[in-house]
Amino acid sequence: MPGLAPGMTSLCYENGPEPAENAFMRSNDGTRTGGEILVDQLVVHGVRHVFCVPGESYLAALDAFHGRDVEIIVCRHESAAAIAAEAVGKATGRPGICFVTRGPGVTNASAGIHIARQDSSPMIVFVGQVARGMRDREAFQEVDYRAVFGPLTKWTTEIDDPARIPEIVSRAFHTACNGRPGPVVIALPEDMLTERVTVPDAAAFEPAEVWPGLNDMSRLQKMLWAAKRPVVLVGGSRWSPQACAALARFAERFALPVANTFRRGHLFDAMHPCFAGDLGIGPNPKLLARVRDADLVLLIGGRLSEMPSQSYTLFDIPEPQTKLVHVHPGAEELGRVYHAHLAINASPTAFCSALEGLQPPNEIPWRGESDAAHADYLAFSEQATPVPGDVNLGEVMIWLRDNLPEDAILTQGAGNFSGWVHRFYRVRRFGGLVGATSGSMGYGLPAALAMQVLHRDRTVICVAGDGDFLMTGQDFATAVQYGLPLIVILADNGIYGTIRMHQEREYPGRVIATDLHNPDFVAYAQAFGGFGISVEKTSDFPAAFAAARQSGKPAIIRLRIDPEAITPTATLAGIRAKALAGASGPSGTHRS
Numbered sequence: 370m371p372g373l374a375p376g377m378t379s380l381c382y383e384n385g386p387e388p389a390e391n392a393f394m395r396s397n398d399g400t401r402t403g404g405e406i407l408v409d410q411l412v413v414h415g416v417r418h419v420f421c422v423p424g425e426s427y428l429a430a431l432d433a434f435h436g437r438d439v440e441i442i443v444c445r446h447e448s449a450a451a452i453a454a455e456a457v458g459k460a461t462g463r464p465g466i467c468f469v470t471r472g473p474g475v476t477n478a479s480a481g482i483h484i485a486r487q488d489s490s491p492m493i494v495f496v497g498q499v500a501r502g503m504r505d506r507e508a509f510q511e512v513d514y515r516a517v518f519g520p521l522t523k524w525t526t527e528i529d530d531p532a533r534i535p536e537i538v539s540r541a542f543h544t545a546c547n548g549r550p551g552p553v554v555i556a557l558p559e560d561m562l563t564e565r566v567t568v569p570d571a572a573a574f575e576p577a578e579v580w581p582g583l584n585d586m587s588r589l590q591k592m593l594w595a596a597k598r599p600v601v602l603v604g605g606s607r608w609s610p611q612a613c614a615a616l617a618r619f620a621e622r623f624a625l626p627v628a629n630t631f632r633r634g635h636l637f638d639a640m641h642p643c644f645a646g647d648l649g650i651g652p653n654p655k656l657l658a659r660v661r662d663a664d665l666v667l668l669i670g671g672r673l674s675e676m677p678s679q680s681y682t683l684f685d686i687p688e689p690q691t692k693l694v695h696v697h698p699g700a701e702e703l704g705r706v707y708h709a710h711l712a713i714n715a716s717p718t719a720f721c722s723a724l725e726g727l728q729p730p731n732e733i734p735w736r737g738e739s740d741a742a743h744a745d746y747l748a749f750s751e752q753a754t755p756v757p758g759d760v761n762l763g764e765v766m767i768w769l770r771d772n773l774p775e776d777a778i779l780t781q782g783a784g785n786f787s788g789w790v791h792r793f794y795r796v797r798r799f800g801g802l803v804g805a806t807s808g809s810m811g812y813g814l815p816a817a818l819a820m821q822v823l824h825r826d827r828t829v830i831c832v833a834g835d836g837d838f839l840m841t842g843q844d845f846a847t848a849v850q851y852g853l854p855l856i857v858i859l860a861d862n863g864i865y866g867t868i869r870m871h872q873e874r875e876y877p878g879r880v881i882a883t884d885l886h887n888p889d890f891v892a893y894a895q896a897f898g899g900f901g902i903s904v905e906k907t908s909d910f911p912a913a914f915a916a917a918r919q920s921g922k923p924a925i926i927r928l929r930i931d932p933e934a935i936t937p938t939a940t941l942a943g944i945r946a947k948a949l950a951g952a953s954g955p956s957g958t959h960r961s
C-alpha cells in the first residue's frame with residue numbers, strides 16, 4: 370500500500386481481514402474514521418508512547434489505539450502529560466505526543482507547551498475540539514486554538530476534513546522537528562474524528578538535516594587558527610550521542626575548553642579533560658572569567674539566552690565584543706539577539722560531524738587552557754560547601770555522582786535546590802540530565818516518568834524541591850500505576866526558596882507568600898502505594914537510597930533541608946543582612 374513505512378502492514382484493511390482485536394470497531398470496507406486515520410499516522414511516524422488525560426472530546430481517537438503497538442500512559446493532570454511528552458521529545462529528538470481534552474485540558478497542558486517552545490523540543494499536542502457545526506458559539510469548553518496557542522507554538526491548526534489527516538499530521542512531525550524544534554498543537558473536532566473516509570497513509574517522516582557549507586567550515590577553521598583564547602559553549606537541541614562524541618574528539622584535537630549552557634549538562638561528559646563547567650545560574654566565577662576573556666566563542670546549538678548569558682551581560686548586544694561563531698539549526702535564531710561574526714545555519718548533529726574535517730594549527734597557542742579549565746571545574750565541584758542544617762544537598766549530589774551507574778538519568782524541576790545539581794552532580798552521558806531551561810517548576814517528576822517509560826532498565830532519579838514537586842506531585846500515582854521505580858529526591862526546606870531569596874535581597878525582612886506548610890511526604894508516598902523515607906542527616910542518605918532501590922517501587926526520599934541553606938554559598942540571613950546594610954530598594958533583576 371502506498372505511503373507505508375518499510376515493515377509496516379496495511380492499516381486500511383482493504384486487502385484482507387482485520388486483526389482479531391480490532392474486529393469490533395474497525396471496518397473492512399476500506400474506510401477509516403478520523404480517529405483511526407490519526408492513530409495510524411502516529412504508528413507510521415514511529416510513535417511508541419503517548420501521554421494523555423482522557424476527554425470525551427476525543428474518544429474516537431482513543432478508541433483507535435486498540436490493537437496498535439503504542440503504549441498509552443494515562444496521567445492525572447495534563448501538565449504532567451504534556452511535560453512527559455516534552456521530555457520524550459527532548460530525549461529522543463522525535464516529537465513527544467500528548468493527547469488532552471479541549472478547554473481545561475489543553476490550558477492545563479500549556480506549561481508543557483511553553484517548555485517545548487523555550488527548550489526547542491519537538492512535541493505534538495492533540496486536543497479535542499467541539500463539533501464543526503457548533504464552532505464559534507463558545508460551545509462547551511470551546512477554545513480558539515490558533516489564537517490562544519499560535520504564539521506559543523511553531524504551528525497550531527485544526528483538522529476539518531479527515532481526508533487531510535495524513536497530510537496535516539505529516540506536516541506536524543516535520544514542523545516540530547525541522548529547523549529549531551518546538552511544539553505543534555492540532556485540534557480535532559469531535560465529529561471529524563468519527564467521520565469515515567478512504568485515504569492512504571502518509572510516508573514515515575525524517576527530520577531534515579541542516580548541513581553547514583564548506584565555506585562556513587573553512588571560515589571557522591581560519592578563525593580558529595587566528596584565535597588565542599577560544600572557548601566552546603554547547604546548548605539547544607538536535608544533538609545525538611554521535612554528535613557529542615564528535616564534539617569531544619574535536620575538543621581533544623584542538624585542546625578546547627567546552628562548557629555547557631543552562632541545563633544542558635548532558636551534552637559533554639563532565640569528566641572529559643576538556644570540560645570547563647556549567648554556564649547557568651551561579652556558575653564558577655573562573656568559568657565566567659574564561660568566557661569573558663575569550664577572543665573567540667564557538668556557540669553550538671544554543672541561543673545564549675537570559676540564564677547562560679548572565680542576564681544578557683556576557684556579550685554586548687547586538688555586536689558582541691568577542692568574536693562569536695553561532696551555530697544554530699533555526700536560521701531565524703541567527704542574528705536575532707547577537708550579531709555573530711560567523712553565523713552557521715546547521716544542526717548540532719550535522720555541524721559536529723563536519724568538525725571532523727577541521728585541522729588544528731601545528732602549534733596550538735592556547736594549549737594547556739582546556740586542562741586549566743577542567744582543573745577549575747573539578748576544584749569548583751569537588752567538595753560540598755558547608756551549609757547550615759544536618760543534610761547537605763551538595764554531599765548528596767556527590768554521593769550520587771560516585772554511586773549511580775554512568776547511564777543513570779537525573780531529571781529536575783526549578784528552584785534553588787537545582788543549584789546543587791548543577792554544581793556537584795557530574796553528568797557523564799548524553800541524555801543523563803533532563804531539565805527545563807524554561808525554569809518550569811514541576812518538571813522533574815513527569816520528566817522522570819517519561820524517562821523511566823523510555824528506559825525501564827535504567828536508574829531514573831528526579832531531584833525536586835518541595836514547592837516544585839507538588840506542582841505535578843499527583844502524577845506520582847502514574848508512576849505507581851505503571852510500576853515505574855523512579856526515585857524522587859525531595860529537598861524539603863519549607864519555603865519557595867528561590868523566591869524567598871529574591872525577596873530577602875529586594876525587600877529584606879518583608880517575608881510574604883513564600884512559606885510552605887508541607888504534607889508528610891513519607892506518608893504521601895506510602896498513601897500512593899510507593900515507598901517513602903525521610904533523611905534527617907546526610908550520613909543517613911546512602912541507606913535511605915538503598916532502601917528505596919530495594920523496595921522496587923516508585924519512591925520519595927525526603928531530605929530535611931535547613932531553609933537557611935539557600936544556595937551552596939549563601940544563607941538567607943546573610944542575604945537579608947547584606948540587603949539591609951546597603952538598602953537601596955529593589956534592583957529590578959529577578960531570576961527563578
Ligand SMILES: Cc1ncc(C[n+]2csc(CCOP(=O)(O)OP(=O)(O)O)c2C)c(N)n1
Pocket residue numbers: 783784785786787808809810811833834835836837838840860862864865866867868961
Ligand atoms: C511553574 C512555575 N511557577 C512559579 C515559578 C517561580 N518560581 C521559581 S523557583 C520557585 C520556588 C521553588 O521552590 P522549591 O521547589 O521549594 O525549591 P527551593 O527554591 O526552595 O529549593 C518559584 C515559585 C516557576 N519558575 N515556575
Ligand SMILES: [Mg+2]
Pocket residue numbers: 784834835836860861862863864865866
Ligand atoms: Mg523549597
